[in-house]
Amino acid sequence: ITVFYHLCVCVVLSAFRSICGEDGISLGEAVREQHGKDESVHRCCPPDVVVFPHCVEEVSALAKVCHNHHLPIIPFGTGTGLEGGVGALKGGVCFSLRNMDQVLDLHQEDFDVTVEPGVTRKALNAYLRETGLWFPVDPGADASLCGMAATSASGTNAVRYGTMRENVLNLEVVLADGTIIHTAGKGRRPRKTSAGYNLTNLFVGSEGTLGIITKSTLRLYGIPEAMVSAVCSFPSVQAAVDSTVQVLQAGVPIARIEFLDEVMIDACNRFSSLSYPVTPTLFLEFHGSERSVEEQVNLTEDITQSNGGSDFQWARDAETRNSLWKARHDAWYAALALRPGCKAYSTDVCVPLSRLPQIIVETKEDLMENRLTGPIAGHVGDGNFHCLMVVDPSDPEEQHRVHLFTERLARRALAMDGTCTGEHGVGLGKRALLCEEVGHTAINVMQGLKDALDPKNLMNPGKVLKEITNTVF
Ligand SMILES: Cc1cc2nc3c(=O)[nH]c(=O)nc-3n(C[C@H](O)[C@H](O)[C@H](O)COP(=O)(O)OP(=O)(O)OC[C@H]3O[C@@H](n4cnc5c(N)ncnc54)[C@H](O)[C@@H]3O)c2cc1C
Ligand SMILES: *[C@@H]1O[C@H](CO)[C@@H](O)[C@H](O)[C@H]1NC(C)=O
Ligand SMILES: *[C@@H]1O[C@H](CO)[C@@H](O)[C@H](O)[C@H]1NC(C)=O
Secondary structure, eight states: OOOHHHHHHHHHHHHHHHOOOOEEOOOOOOOOOOOOOSSSSSOOOOOOOEEOSSSSHHHHHHHHHHHTTTTOOOSSSSSSOOOOOTTBTOOEEEEOTTTTTOOOEEEEEEEEEEEETTOBBHHHHHHHHHTTEEEOOSSOOOHHHHHHHTTTTTTTTHHHHOOOHHHHHEEEOOOOSSSSTTOTTTTTTOOOOOOOHHHHHHTTOOTTSSSSSEEEEEEEEEOOOOEEEEEEEEESHHHHHHHHHHHHHOOOOOOOOEEOOHHHHHHHHHHTTTTOOOOOEEEEEEEEEEHHHHHHHHHHHHHHHTOOOOOOEOSSSHHHHHHHHHHHHHHHHHHHHHHHTEEEOOOOEEGGGGHHHHHHHHHHHHHHHTTTTOOEEGGGGGEHHHHHHHHEEEEEEEEHHHHHHHHHHHHHHHTTOSOOSSSSSTTTTTTHHHHHHHHHHHHHHHHHHHHOOOOOOOOTSSSSSSSSSOOOO
């Protein structure tokens, strides 16, 4: 067996080298470790080898070799995921896509662009700077856009511009056996279509379990004429969240409405040297023409004041706005700084808007009762919020309490007709919750789709769906 195994390894490695060259493959321990984990608390599972293809033909040829030798394939974007998506649970081959980093086919007049999988959202927006266009989906981290499609990411702008799901028009995908497909037909980018099943949507949120995304065609937006940001403090969580619900019910096309509880704002004040009042707070942003922004602001201020909110603190110039949003995006690191040496785990539930006040209030009570540090930051305009759980990695008892808390929170969201993950994905830790969420019949349909596209179960095995035989965890 060993001789045969070594022979296979040699055959596979030399096939990989002939496809993407000597520097297109790495067996080094440091490189493998770096590709075996993301930003989550899940332990590192390094792949056996990392390949760095340069084009879709190389991705396809590499996949064919893996397919012939039954080797797992794990796509890797920028590794900023929060659910353990890139770990090589059964070893195998990590496909790092960072060498494919070209922006292709910008159609300014049609508001769309196609990107390779190594292009990050900041790189795309830098590329677009002179055009008056931008891509608004913004998870904070500088993630790859195809990785964002793979996890159905969103972030602070989704309340106005939608998530990756609303903003991907077409995908080029390499399947486990090397077949290259274009989910909406090669080169197509209509704004709407009624043509057949929506394969694009099937791959959005598939977390590398159905195929390797090698191109995404994305919607773009005009940079608004006016943008103003504001901060408003509230006497209670209920008042802040009620204001959010009322602003949306009033039809204000708000671009960002982010909630921070008093623990979170305190952490942000310390971490980013700010001095906002330590009470539940909303960070807001309005986009539009000068006049429309003024109208939106007037209406929103009326609503917040009727709920006991403070006067708005303004951020009108780009510099102040950027420092405000930087503070928000640094919330993760601000939370970690509350307890040096600890690790962070972010919960990610999402509920219908009307249930938001109740779930946040109950969750805060639960945190208090169980003596847990979990500052709350939320994309509340979408009904999505995160408890950034700061946990001592050397305290198993505390880890256990956090685990029970996160399960209770997810079930509370399910009981309120919501979801266990608004934007981070299922990855490793939420596979059982996914079954509870969609039910066994829907899970069976998902498994059927997986079997049809990847009959040998090579694509990122052990993620999203529970494996029927090989239980690794
Ligand atoms: C500080 C911080 C804040 C964050 N805030 C947010 C937030 O507000 N909203 C949000 O949605 N997310 C957030 N995230 C999570 C993360 O940025 C997103 O999940 C992002 O979409 C991951 O992209 P990536 O390229 O880093 O993917 P990776 O971590 O490399 O991979 C994630 C998953 O996608 C798969 N994958 C990656 N690329 C491809 C591809 N080309 N084809 C097929 N599968 C692929 C991987 O196999 C894996 O399963 C945050 C992360 C951090 C560290
Ligand atoms: C198909 O799915 C994509 C990605 O989620 C989405 O952007 C697109 O609008 C959908 N198309 C139709 C016709 O619903
Ligand atoms: C906004 O409110 C101010 C002060 O109340 C008022 O002067 C202004 O006309 C309002 N603007 C719009 C566009 O409604």
